[in-house]
Amino acid sequence: METSSRLKTTAQKALCVSCIVMLSACGGSGGGDADVTGPILSDVPVIAAGNSASAPADDTTPEFIPRPGAGLDINYEEPEQNLSTNSDFIAAQWEHMQTCLMVSAQEPIVVVVDGKLTPTDSNDDVVRFIDGQIQASSHVTDTSASIQVRAQDFDGSLGKPGSFLRSIMGRYLWLANNLAERDYPYNCAQGS
Numbered sequence: 001m002e003t004s005s006r007l008k009t010t011a012q013k014a015l016c017v018s019c020i021v022m023l024s025a026c027g028g029s030g031g032g033d034a035d036v037t038g039p040i041l042s043d044v045p046v047i048a049a050g051n052s053a054s055a056p057a058d059d060t061t062p063e064f065i066p067r068p069g070a071g072l073d074i075n076y077e078e079p080e081q082n083l084s085t086n087s088d089f090i091a092a093q094w095e096h097m098q099t100c101l102m103v104s105a106q107e108p109i110v111v112v113v114d115g116k117l118t119p120t121d122s123n124d125d126v127v128r129f130i131d132g133q134i135q136a137s138s139h140v141t142d143t144s145a146s147i148q149v150r151a152q153d154f155d156g157s158l159g160k161p162g163s164f165l166r167s168i169m170g171r172y173l174w175l176a177n178n179l180a181e182r183d184y185p186y187n188c189a190q191g192s
Helices: 002-026 084-101 163-176 186-190
Strands: 073-076 109-113 125-128 134-140 145-150
Touching (some): 084 109, 084 186, 125 163, 134 163, 145 163, 163 186
16 A cells, blocks of 8 residues: 555656656747747737736726737738728727737738638638638738638628638637637637
């Protein structure tokens, strides 16, 4: 009995030491004078003005303010689609998702696609409709980010207008800040 108790205690200590070693190895900083020609999305700071993505909000914590940028670059696959109301709506959804998630990232180029959406790369993050058809995608490189969304997402024919746009924006923001997918607050994509 005493031998199994000692064995159990030794195993627990070994597990604790292993965890500490692994955490300190993962938490180290590269430092150095690396030359970076553009922002790397995973290194974009989370600006939370006193809040953090995992901290519960209370009345004494200042409100999160999205990091200002140059504004979203919104393009339309078909020139006749260029409706300022959709552009204003897209910009409002970007601000909503940053505020709801309490994180910021590099502003992506948003492309509104009329018809079938084909992701830029096979590794792109995608959001699908229940029938399996891709409704939105995000393409991220070390220096840029782009989001594609189907025009049908804005007319209400696929559900609440902008739901696929909010979903892909939210996933992009969350993953750009290296936050765990299991902690993603899906209710933000439901809109305001």
